[in-house]
Amino acid sequence: MTSHPEHDSWRDEVAAYALDALPEEERSALESHLEGCDECRAYLRWLRPAEAAVATSVEQIKPPRRLRRAVLANAREAGGEAPRTSRPRPRWFLTRPIAAAAIVVAIAAALVGGYALRRSGPSTETLSAQTTAAAPRGLEAHLVREDDSGTLELSGLPLPGRGRVYEAWVRRGEEISPSTVFVPNRAGAAAVALPDELANADEVMVTREPAGGSATPTTAPMLHVPFPQS
Amino acid sequence: MITKMHRRMKLSGVADEELMLLVARRDHGAFEALYDRHGAAAYSLAHRVLGDRQRAEDAVQETFLSIWRARSSYDPGRGSVRNWLLGALRNRAIDAIRHEAARPAPARGVDPAEVLAARPSDADTDATVIDRETSRTLRGVLGGLPPEQSRVIELAYFGGFTHTEIADMLGAPVGTVKGRMRLGLEKIRAALAEVQS
Numbered sequence: 001m002t003s004h005p006e007h008d009s010w011r012d013e014v015a016a017y018a019l020d021a022l023p024e025e026e027r028s029a030l031e032s033h034l035e036g037c038d039e040c041r042a043y044l045r046w047l048r049p050a051e052a053a054v055a056t057s058v059e060q061i062k063p064p065r066r067l068r069r070a071v072l073a074n075a076r077e078a079g080g081e082a083p084r085t086s087r088p089r090p091r092w093f094l095t096r097p098i099a100a101a102a103i104v105v106a107i108a109a110a111l112v113g114g115y116a117l118r119r120s121g122p123s124t125e126t127l128s129a130q131t132t133a134a135a136p137r138g139l140e141a142h143l144v145r146e147d148d149s150g151t152l153e154l155s156g157l158p159l160p161g162r163g164r165v166y167e168a169w170v171r172r173g174e175e176i177s178p179s180t181v182f183v184p185n186r187a188g189a190a191a192v193a194l195p196d197e198l199a200n201a202d203e204v205m206v207t208r209e210p211a212g213g214s215a216t217p218t219t220a221p222m223l224h225v226p227f228p229q230s
Numbered sequence: 231m232i233t234k235m236h237r238r239m240k241l242s243g244v245a246d247e248e249l250m251l252l253v254a255r256r257d258h259g260a261f262e263a264l265y266d267r268h269g270a271a272a273y274s275l276a277h278r279v280l281g282d283r284q285r286a287e288d289a290v291q292e293t294f295l296s297i298w299r300a301r302s303s304y305d306p307g308r309g310s311v312r313n314w315l316l317g318a319l320r321n322r323a324i325d326a327i328r329h330e331a332a333r334p335a336p337a338r339g340v341d342p343a344e345v346l347a348a349r350p351s352d353a354d355t356d357a358t359v360i361d362r363e364t365s366r367t368l369r370g371v372l373g374g375l376p377p378e379q380s381r382v383i384e385l386a387y388f389g390g391f392t393h394t395e396i397a398d399m400l401g402a403p404v405g406t407v408k409g410r411m412r413l414g415l416e417k418i419r420a421a422l423a424e425v426q427s
């Protein structure tokens with residue numbers, strides 16, 4: 001990609017635009033410029049696959065089957081002829097309140113025991129987090145573990161503040177290893193991937209750290225996710 | 231059943247762009263194929279942005295419904311169907327959190343029944359396996375960037391923050407933040423050219 005020097009100043013704008021990171025006024029200014037500038041439009045088109053690569057780089061997780069049913073049912077309701085074979089599966093578990101209640105009680109008991117679910121198929125389980133006195137009010141978290149990987153899901157997490165980030169850690173006995181550095185989205189939620197590093201772990205912890213993350217924790221953990229010892 | 235299987239086999243050879251033409255003509259089979267090809271990638275992205283499985287499901291449902299109603303129509307100028315669909319989904323998810331950021335997020339406990347219902351399906355389709363490979367390669371590309379570049383890209387794309395908000399958060403000048411975005415994206419773009427050749 002080559003460019004005339006006078007367009008160089010626009011390139012930073014175009015890159016921020018590709019990431020949807022421009023404030024309103026700057027975005028309108030750039031859009032007007034793009035209308036009359038082939039070169040910047042070409043640069044944006046060239047960058048687009050990079051933006052798509054960011055979208056596709058996230059840890060791939062399997063959607064629940066009910067999502068597929070819901071998506072197809074929405075289309076049928078919105079119009080067009082229904083394909084006969086994609087009728088939803090009978091929802092027997094919802095029409096039998098006693099069985100459903102029994103399942104919920106069983107899970108609630110497991111939750112009290114420190115972890116929520118161990119399902120029958122591949123080893124996926126949801127572990128609940130314990131917050132500490134260092135935790136912001138309203139912080140909730142749980143960890144969905146799949147074999148040696150996992151995703152920590154948090155809500156009620158305020159922005160870490162200027163020059164600060166959150167950092168996840170994996171503890172094995174005395175050894176605490178740094179994992180993912182993250183910040184929540186604007187609504188205070190985060191999904192933090194912990195790839196391939198949970199083997200033999202005792203727990204996952206989260207602390208607040210200087211931007212860039214630390215090699216060892218510098219503040220008290222705000223939450224622990226203890227792993228059941230097998 | 232035979233008709234349906236026959237139809238599936240026929241659709242399996244159809245390019246995404248042609249699938250979109252069929253979807254525009256309200257072909258339910260094509261719509262189903264569209265979901266089977268891209269639903270998992272869409273859900274994964276929504277989950278990364280929203281940090282919550284239920285809300286990720288909502289965003290995917292809304293995005294696909296909007297495609298079905300032709301409220302969002304495919305624009306080949308934006309790249310492949312997959313890229314266009316993920317872009318539409320990302321914008322919807324970010325809109326949702328930008329809206330919500332105005333008021334405090336309600337604290338949500340873990341509802342066991344919901345966790346049970348939201349567990350992933352057991353079947354690992356071929357499409358998911360391919361996606362996992364691709365996404366791992368791309369994570370490698372992103373992970374290969376200097377951290378100050380990948381951080382600003384992630385904050386913008388997944389967090390929905392503007393460059394001024396990011397500059398404020400990192401204590402860096404606005405020009406530096408935009409420059410890092412550009413350098414990072416250009417490096418990703420160059421790496422893609424290498425991966426694909």
Ligand SMILES: [Zn+2]
Pocket residue numbers: 007010033037038039040041
């Ligand atoms: Zn220009």
